[in-house]
Amino acid sequence: MNNFIYDIPTKVYFGKGMIEGNLGNELKKYGKNVLLTYGGGSIKKSGLYDRVKSEIESAGLKMFELSGIEPNPRIESVRAGVKICKEEHIDVVLAVGGGSTLDCSKWICAGAKVDFDPWDFFSEKWADLNGALPLITVLTLSATGSEMDAGGVITNLSTNEKQGRIHHDLYPKVSFLDPTITYSVGKFQTAAGSADIFNHIIETYFTREDGMYMLDAFMEGLMRTVVKYAPVAIKEPENYEARANLMWTSSWAINGFIGMDKRKAWSCHPLEHELSAFYDITHGLGLAIITPRWLRYCLNKDTLYKYVTYGVNVFGIDPSLPPERIADLAIEKTSEFLTKTLGLPGSLSEIGIGEENFKIMAKKACEGDVIDGFVPLRADDIVKIYKMCE
């Protein structure tokens, strides 16, 4: 069991109507000039834009805007945000959206504090990260957990690269989680978001390190929560109980708590990041396709025990069955949940992706070496997993 430092500073307002009377007060603690960041126009249609604007105005703050942040947010949006922050002396960034808007805003906050191009954070300038503007978020989609974690992923389409890093300065100061805001999230995004949450827990749970039982038990509970409530949210979009459980689970799946005593790398995420960097697909959809194949590929006599506790404690498989049978069933149930139950495409061919880039993507995913995760994966392993996804 590894030592760790627990230090999650994000304050969360959770529940219906918590924005009103609280958002303005939190923003004005940090200054006068607010940069509001968001994606497409959906927050205008839903009325959320007006609610947020009204809070900013009531608090007597000055609002600037950056809209149009893309799914798989691009470095160009980060640059545009940094420019506004510098020119307008922004004191605090308010990100209203899902993981893409939040991730992009994190790097805007960091980019505003340095004089080099923010893409350089992902290479030689990492050590020069110099704090970040305070970030406050209003979450509109339960998925990435960006609302309570310290990481963000950015795409550079000019180089087909998708890069992410984690730094304590990138934790949002405050996040507003109102489950009713996610009522308008459609079936596909609800499904893909749930697959994302589920995979974050899988990536942490499947390890061969000695971890803490109490954390494994928490992870099993989080996975059962997704299995229980994702189908409900898809069927009944305005089910508060389902939306609330998914929302709080999305935060705790990745805020660091469940994996602080672990050191091993994640595996499905680097494989998926290449898919969405090359084909701009929805991240959660890519994970839904990869996860069960990766589980199948990593199953062997040394890893079997982990599949057994997973199958029994997450899917309620009969513990008296032979371990190999439990593992098989667990993988089948994972696949069934992520595709049939969530209603997501189950293979790369279904979304029009062929094997043309498997080798180059595999090499990039392991950075030419190895992903040192649950089972070490080299480029030829990764190609095999991509082929299983065809």
Place this chain on the structure above:
Amino acid sequence: MNNFIYDIPTKVYFGKGMIEGNLGNELKKYGKNVLLTYGGGSIKKSGLYDRVKSEIESAGLKMFELSGIEPNPRIESVRAGVKICKEEHIDVVLAVGGGSTLDCSKWICAGAKVDFDPWDFFSEKWADLNGALPLITVLTLSATGSEMDAGGVITNLSTNEKQGRIHHDLYPKVSFLDPTITYSVGKFQTAAGSADIFNHIIETYFTREDGMYMLDAFMEGLMRTVVKYAPVAIKEPENYEARANLMWTSSWAINGFIGMDKRKAWSCHPLEHELSAFYDITHGLGLAIITPRWLRYCLNKDTLYKYVTYGVNVFGIDPSLPPERIADLAIEKTSEFLTKTLGLPGSLSEIGIGEENFKIMAKKACEGDVIDGFVPLRADDIVKIYKMCE
């Protein structure tokens, strides 16, 4: 489901040897004058005193001391600590001990910031709490969760009163949780501490409010953790896995996370506080005696469903049994765990407590009115529960 604000600011260094190289750095962020608080001499015998002192000295800080803080810490110790803080211009308090030392130190930190007697925090002066000195803790006993919560309980023997309150300013800034420090905790204290942890979860879990499934699942995992590891720690005091799981569970059982969406009062704690206020018994022991009787008393057709999920998910009772049978078995297993398995006395008579004060204790426990918890308890209900404990 109630709205809530999640805001737990405590930073935790978890693991073997984390004090060295970190404690001094954390202390000196807050100033130069450190008040070290502790209980009896056990930290001198174990070498912990020297480890802590060495960190303070290496950081170039000036150390003052308050020792002799009692189990069920008394208001006189708070007053003594406040006096030192004021006279010596203390910048930061370092509490080294279990829940008693930590609770006492919290009120020292608050008392140092006001000019009235700290006992008045528990009555007319509560609203005048005016911040608190920063508190850093080194935990020596897994039990109360005081290392990561915002509450503290103080005893006034002159009035037979035990009072506790919660305030955000009372969260420790930093806590050091090194499971190896608890290797020297004896069987009785390990058992009583585990009963305390277990009861904190019970108090939150048994509610008739609609809570979040993901939190219930976490609570069930925490309870299973205590059931699994408390007997191991009692049998093998130097089992790192057991001590680590109990330690991190103690923090999460009461830091607020599991119960933020709940509003109902706790029940066993006020009943126990009267016992230890009148008889100065170990808090966890009192809880071990009260908990199964309280569960029995609260069982009725409206509350039955909660006993069923508890029995099935914590003790693995066969879900196909009739609900009433599951509830009975769950209470029996709770009683068996808290007494036989933990090796604690199972009744008030075994520890020499008779019925002479039941009525006055009951009246005090409900403050002359009602404890509005899982099942509302008035004085006559409480007397009945005390009698069940005889």
